[in-house]
Amino acid sequence: MRTETPWSTVFELLAETGWETLYMVALSAVFAFIGGLPLGVLLHVTAPGGLRPQVFTHRVLNFVVDVGRSLPFVILLIALLPVTRSIVGTTLGSTAAVVPLTVGAIPFLARLVEGALREVDTSVVEAAITTGATKPHIVRGVLLREAAPALVAGIGVTVIALIGYSAMAGVVGGGGLGDLAIRYGYQRFDTRVLISTVVVLGVFARLVQFLFDLGARGIDRRRRVTA
Amino acid sequence: MITVENLTKSFPGRGGEVRALDGVSLEVPAGTILGVVGTSGAGKSTLARCIALLERPDAGSIRVDGTDLVSLSGAALRAARRQIGVVPQTDSLLRQRTAAGNIALPLEAAKVPGPQRKQRVSELLELVGLSDKASTFPDQLSGGQRQRVAIARALAASPSVLLADEPTSALDPETTGSVLTVLDRVRSELGVTVLVVTHDMAVVRRICDDIAVLEHGRVVENGKVLDLISAPGSRTASALLPELDQISQQHSAGYDRVADIVLVGFAAIGALLPEAASRHGVELSLLGGGMTRLNDTPVARFRIALSGERADAALKWIGERGAVVRHKPTLVAGTAA
Numbered sequence A: 001m002r003t004e005t006p007w008s009t010v011f012e013l014l015a016e017t018g019w020e021t022l023y024m025v026a027l028s029a030v031f032a033f034i035g036g037l038p039l040g041v042l043l044h045v046t047a048p049g050g051l052r053p054q055v056f057t058h059r060v061l062n063f064v065v066d067v068g069r070s071l072p073f074v075i076l077l078i079a080l081l082p083v084t085r086s087i088v089g090t091t092l093g094s095t096a097a098v099v100p101l102t103v104g105a106i107p108f109l110a111r112l113v114e115g116a117l118r119e120v121d122t123s124v125v126e127a128a129i130t131t132g133a134t135k136p137h138i139v140r141g142v143l144l145r146e147a148a149p150a151l152v153a154g155i156g157v158t159v160i161a162l163i164g165y166s167a168m169a170g171v172v173g174g175g176g177l178g179d180l181a182i183r184y185g186y187q188r189f190d191t192r193v194l195i196s197t198v199v200v201l202g203v204f205a206r207l208v209q210f211l212f213d214l215g216a217r218g219i220d221r222r223r224r225v226t227a
Numbered sequence B: 001m002i003t004v005e006n007l008t009k010s011f012p013g014r015g016g017e018v019r020a021l022d023g024v025s026l027e028v029p030a031g032t033i034l035g036v037v038g039t040s041g042a043g044k045s046t047l048a049r050c051i052a053l054l055e056r057p058d059a060g061s062i063r064v065d066g067t068d069l070v071s072l073s074g075a076a077l078r079a080a081r082r083q084i085g086v087v088p089q090t091d092s093l094l095r096q097r098t099a100a101g102n103i104a105l106p107l108e109a110a111k112v113p114g115p116q117r118k119q120r121v122s123e124l125l126e127l128v129g130l131s132d133k134a135s136t137f138p139d140q141l142s143g144g145q146r147q148r149v150a151i152a153r154a155l156a157a158s159p160s161v162l163l164a165d166e167p168t169s170a171l172d173p174e175t176t177g178s179v180l181t182v183l184d185r186v187r188s189e190l191g192v193t194v195l196v197v198t199h200d201m202a203v204v205r206r207i208c209d210d211i212a213v214l215e216h217g218r219v220v221e222n223g224k225v226l227d228l229i230s231a232p233g234s235r236t237a238s239a240l241l242p243e244l245d246q247i248s249q250q251h252s253a254g255y256d257r258v259a260d261i262v263l264v265g266f267a268a269i270g271a272l273l274p275e276a277a278s279r280h281g282v283e284l285s286l287l288g289g290g291m292t293r294l295n296d297t298p299v300a301r302f303r304i305a306l307s308g309e310r311a312d313a314a315l316k317w318i319g320e321r322g323a324v325v326r327h328k329p330t331l332v333a334g335t336a337a
């Protein structure tokens, strides 16, 4: 029977790694948004029947996004080491982990953005076209605006996926809650730390989901089904 | 003014090509309302969508106020689009924008500055009678209100032409009335040329100056409603005038003459027939029919039966008063058809 880590230490560990997770997830979510939103828009407008159909561009983007989404995150983490080094200057630490996290999340979010935009009714877009609006205006004023609730929800899903990906950040010394769970729970069989970490991660994910749901519903002006 | 010449449009379908439009030519004079009617699948929406530049026709030309639209692209195309207001067949309001926000869309596209935009939006809300709904979202509006917002949006950039595809199809008669009133004002107060697609003859009856009947992508009847109404055998007449078909042949037995008469624009339809009878000393009976109104014009169609020596003279006299008289066979032998 091993002695378990005292609670005070557990809390310290949780606080420290919790911040690391928050830092990595928040930062990569912002970058994923900056990269994923335009990519998703591009996927949508270049599709056949889109605002600006471009068969070749669409195929290439589709391929890139599919590859990006199908790669296991650990592989991406390792494959991107040279890129990380050239951007961050090091391949170790939380900041270094942000690079692969972002790269992993961009195609993920892009697909969700594409799906959200596809839900915008064709007749709404056509009505906008008949007003003589330019394509950028239609994207901003109609597509993104109409899809806003779905986009917010999609970002929430991406953030939660990022929390999952970030568990692997330990591989590059990024730390975080997932890494804590692996080090103490898996390598030292410390059930107390393991379970505490799982609880904190669960609460974290739940909170993210709750906030984004709230946001998505808050900006949605459609009639809701009240059961 | 809209001029469409020889418009052809096919769609690829499962069993070969579907010819949605097959050489359609028609004209909507400036400041008039044309009703495009026809059964489902006749090509009405395709015609409206071609004029709205949402579908590219395979052949033919579309001119709006003299500009050929088919060849346009880029900025010229967008400018032309601002001249054409479109009310689509399906609900097309942005659900995340208020009524005012929806109406503002074409003004944003036309880069109208903020204060002027606000001013114009409130003018339009007033035009369609929705001033109190400016900040209401579409999902909180009734179908008729949504349709009026769509009309206001289509008119926002002051187009010279308005295309409305089934603007009243999902509405009850009273709401239909309010939408038609708006379209009528658009024509008479703003001088906009209107093309309205409909399968409801009540729309034609209420607001249309002209009518085009589409069948399998072809125009089978086109002209002024008031002209077509008195043209014997026209589809417009049979659809718009009071029914006569259900009158049985038995009723015309024993009379010397039976005739259908169509009267357009008579203020005193009721007085004409009695006068014809008394002047010529004939006995005149009404077998059926009735009166109705086309927009502001009273029109009537009756089947009358006459007995007496001067029956023919009485009919001739009625005809001379401007009525269209068509003789019907009677059961007594020897009468003209």
Ligand SMILES: Nc1ncnc2c1ncn2[C@@H]1O[C@H](COP(=O)(O)OP(=O)(O)OP(=O)(O)O)[C@@H](O)[C@H]1O
Residues within 6 Å of the ligand: B011, B012, B013, B018, B019, B020, B038, B039, B040, B041, B042, B043, B044, B045, B046, B047, B199
């Ligand atoms: N995008 C399309 N692709 C393929 N076929 C089409 C398309 N649009 C229209 N059609 C076909 O063209 C024909 C005319 O259609 P259109 O929508 O113009 O009819 P409509 O007169 O407006 O009918 P409705 O009264 O039902 O609205 C139909 O046979 C329809 O199936």
Ligand SMILES: [Mg+2]
Residues within 6 Å of the ligand: B044, B045, B046, B089, B165
């Ligand atoms: Mg239609």
